[in-house]
Amino acid sequence: MPLVKTRGAASAQGFGEFAQASGPVYIEDVFSTYLYTGNGATGQSINNGIDLSGKGGFVWLKDRDQGFQHFLFDTVRGTDKALNSNTTDPQGSGGLMSATSTGFSFSGNTNGNQNTVLWASWTFRKQPKMFDIQTWTGSGANRTISHSLGSVPACIIVKRTDTTADWAVYHRSLANTQYLVLNSTAAAATGATWWNSTTPTSSVFSLGTDASVNASAGTYVAYIFAHDAGGFGLTGTDNVISCGSFTKSTATTTVTLGYEPQWVLFKRSDSTGDWILFDTMRGLTVTQADRGLYPNLSSAEDASAGMIPTATGFNVTNYWGQSNEVYIYIAIRRGPMKVPTTGTSVFSPIARTGTGATATVTGGGFATDLALFSSRNRATSEFFVFVDRLRGKDANFGVPYTSGESAYTNAVTGLDVMDGFVVGADTNRVVNYSGYTYINYFFKRAPSFFDEVCYTGTGANTTFTHNLGVVPELIIVKRRNTTGAWDSYCSALANTEYVVLNTTAAKATGATRWNSTTPTSSVFSVGTSTTTNASGGTYVAWLFATCAGVSKVGSYTGTATTKQIDCGFTAGARFVLIKRTDSTGDWYVWDTARGIVSGNDPYLLLNTSDAEDTSTDYIDTYSAGFEISSTAPAAINASAGTYIFLAIA
Numbered sequence: 001m002p003l004v005k006t007r008g009a010a011s012a013q014g015f016g017e018f019a020q021a022s023g024p025v026y027i028e029d030v031f032s033t034y035l036y037t038g039n040g041a042t043g044q045s046i047n048n049g050i051d052l053s054g055k056g057g058f059v060w061l062k063d064r065d066q067g068f069q070h071f072l073f074d075t076v077r078g079t080d081k082a083l084n085s086n087t088t089d090p091q092g093s094g095g096l097m098s099a100t101s102t103g104f105s106f107s108g109n110t111n112g113n114q115n116t117v118l119w120a121s122w123t124f125r126k127q128p129k130m131f132d133i134q135t136w137t138g139s140g141a142n143r144t145i146s147h148s149l150g151s152v153p154a155c156i157i158v159k160r161t162d163t164t165a166d167w168a169v170y171h172r173s174l175a176n177t178q179y180l181v182l183n184s185t186a187a188a189a190t191g192a193t194w195w196n197s198t199t200p201t202s203s204v205f206s207l208g209t210d211a212s213v214n215a216s217a218g219t220y221v222a223y224i225f226a227h228d229a230g231g232f233g234l235t236g237t238d239n240v241i242s243c244g245s246f247t248k249s250t251a252t253t254t255v256t257l258g259y260e261p262q263w264v265l266f267k268r269s270d271s272t273g274d275w276i277l278f279d280t281m282r283g284l285t286v287t288q289a290d291r292g293l294y295p296n297l298s299s300a301e302d303a304s305a306g307m308i309p310t311a312t313g314f315n316v317t318n319y320w321g322q323s324n325e326v327y328i329y330i331a332i333r334r335g336p337m338k339v340p341t342t343g344t345s346v347f348s349p350i351a352r353t354g355t356g357a358t359a360t361v362t363g364g365g366f367a368t369d370l371a372l373f374s375s376r377n378r379a380t381s382e383f384f385v386f387v388d389r390l391r392g393k394d395a396n397f398g399v400p401y402t403s404g405e406s407a408y409t410n411a412v413t414g415l416d417v418m419d420g421f422v423v424g425a426d427t428n429r430v431v432n433y434s435g436y437t438y439i440n441y442f443f444k445r446a447p448s449f450f451d452e453v454c455y456t457g458t459g460a461n462t463t464f465t466h467n468l469g470v471v472p473e474l475i476i477v478k479r480r481n482t483t484g485a486w487d488s489y490c491s492a493l494a495n496t497e498y499v500v501l502n503t504t505a506a507k508a509t510g511a512t513r514w515n516s517t518t519p520t521s522s523v524f525s526v527g528t529s530t531t532t533n534a535s536g537g538t539y540v541a542w543l544f545a546t547c548a549g550v551s552k553v554g555s556y557t558g559t560a561t562t563k564q565i566d567c568g569f570t571a572g573a574r575f576v577l578i579k580r581t582d583s584t585g586d587w588y589v590w591d592t593a594r595g596i597v598s599g600n601d602p603y604l605l606l607n608t609s610d611a612e613d614t615s616t617d618y619i620d621t622y623s624a625g626f627e628i629s630s631t632a633p634a635a636i637n638a639s640a641g642t643y644i645f646l647a648i649a
Contacts, residue, residue: 029051030240031123031240031263034103040114041106044113045104046121047100048102050125051125056076057075058133059104061073064120070086070298073096079104083161086294086295086297088166090161090162090163095112120281126148132153133224134148138213138219143206144204144206147200147222152200153205153224154225155170156224158222161221165211165212170195174269176195177191186272187270187272194212194213195207227243239333242331243331244329245328248324248326249323255315260310261313263279265330266328274294276293277295281416287392289392339547340449343649346449348364348441349441349574349594350442351440351593352437353437360419364419366419368419369450369452373431373439374440374604382604385398386398390454394407396412404479412424451466454541457532459535461525463523466519466541471545473544474488474544478539479534481537484531485502487531490553492553492642495514496509504586506581549569553644562627563627563628564625567625568625573622573626575647576626577606579644580636585634587605589605596619598621600617601618602614
């Protein structure tokens with residue numbers, strides 16, 4: 001039985017600064033998931049940061065809500081020629097208008113741009129050790145085809161373009177006498193005439209005489225994928241694509257990739273079953289509320305279950321109880337891999353007034369990975385709600401409350417947009433009640449700046465992998481499945497100490513929080529405390545670090561006089577969070593959307609539901625970071641008091 005239960009409705013990764021790199025190559029240079037709404041107009045451009053006109057590549061389009069066919073285009077055959085993965089049809093005309101240096105554009109109300117239709121696009125740029133495209137005219141005799149992958153092909157998808165034919169799929173996890181069919185649910189079949197019983201090499205792949213791959217005078221295209229070939233990142237050794245297999249057990253099956261995936265295509269190979277495609281933009285979450293699309297079907301996107309991303313791969317749950325089922329997959333690494341150089345590419349504060357009607361909150365310029373927003377009304381009482389892509393839109397927390405995850409009905413209704421998030425009518429007055437004022441903080445996960453890890457506790461001292469790429473300096477942990485305090489680690493404190501985000505308490509000593517162990521650039525440690533690591537408990541950890549010119553996690557000693565905090569910025573901080581650690585003190589938060597100016601600066605407190613205070617001037621502008629006023633209270637600037645902070649440029 002396939003890893004999909006139902007078919008039916010809809011749910012987001014981004015763009016922005018992370019465009020084509022010179023020198024090192026990153027996953028964001030060569031692959032993108034981009035969601036958009038068709039407008040039926042000539043020239044609608046999809047700017048996903050992928051250089052298709054200069055490098056060449058492949059675009060796969062599928063509507064999410066109407067049940068249209070899949071449309072596949074590439075720059076080798078020509079972007080006006082469409083193939084459909086769910087049919088045997090030859091290529092047809094009518095499609096993209098052109099490939100561009102930042103994506104692609106449409107020729108009108110054509111395939112992939114029908115007016116008001118919701119679309120998902122997946123763009124693959126040609127790149128050694130990642131992806132290649134080859135075309136040929138069949139010979140009818142055993143032969144080889146040269147390729148430019150720069151490594152041994154792990155998956156090859158072949159389609160005859162001049163007449164009807166099945167989509168032939170080679171996969172390294174099958175024998176070289178076997179094949180799968182992309183437009184079919186069929187199990188792997190044996191046929192020596194497909195790949196001539198020959199394994200590909202780093203320079204060629206082999207074809208037999210079957211008409212689906214090599215009929216005399218037939219025309220063909222192949223999409224060729226690598227496996228763990230390195231070639232990416234600063235050192236050129238990072239993997240970004242893996243083609244493998246797993247056998248589902250009666251419990252959770254763990255698949256280790258060495259990275260967190262953003263896109264996974266898989267198919268049961270030992271029996272019948274649909275092909276299914278997940279991505280983090282539409283919703284690949286730890287809550288199993290995933291959004292599936294089916295390459296072999298024209299069906300609209302549905303609510304699927306069974307796959308949970310992890311920091312090192314993915315888990316497959318025993319959702320239906322079957323075991324010993326064999327699956328093949330292609331997985332692509334989550335980006336960005338490139339360290340950001342500007343704060344605006346990864347963080348945005350948005351002040352807004354609720355409308356009481358469904359709306360997309362935009363202005364960040366990137367797809368939101370974490371949305372932190374004041375609820376209720378800044379002018380009266382409020383609390384802060386945490387919603388993030390990894391846990392899904394319905395898994396919400398409110399600080400200072402200690403309760404586990406819950407869903408606020410009709411509040412955040414979608415993260416499946418390229419900029420911001422979608423809010424509903426919000427009858428609960430949480431994020432979008434008509435006339436209420438809100439502050440929203442948008443964060444993007446990026447190396448050296450911010451990462452997120454969801455994990456299940458063990459009850460014993462252990463470590464969990466993260467993908468921050470540097471040593472975390474601030475870690476906020478919250479238990480998801482039941483009540484638990486918001487325990488927080490900071491590098492300015494001892495690794496036996498912690499502070500609690502939902503209280504005013506001074507730093508406390510507790511070796512069971514972090515196992516008296518300092519985090520590393522790859523893992524963080526937890527002990528036996530139920531707030532960070534109860535056996536079977538589920539948790540989320542948000543990790544922050546100092547990123548040059550972008551963010552600063554630090555500490556200072558108060559002077560009770562004007563004090564400038566140098567964060568290494570050039571245009572001042574747009575976000576400041578401060579907490580006193582040697583004594584009691586609130587968690588103060590300021591931002592430039594509400595005002596960090598020479599006069600009064602509105603602040604909110606993360607640890608209370610108090611209304612916003614607009615009558616004080618506790619911090620001021622300072623180009624290298626922020627300035628603390630001599631009039632600031634002891635909770636911010638007591639003589640000899642000690643403080644921790646997070647500032648973002």
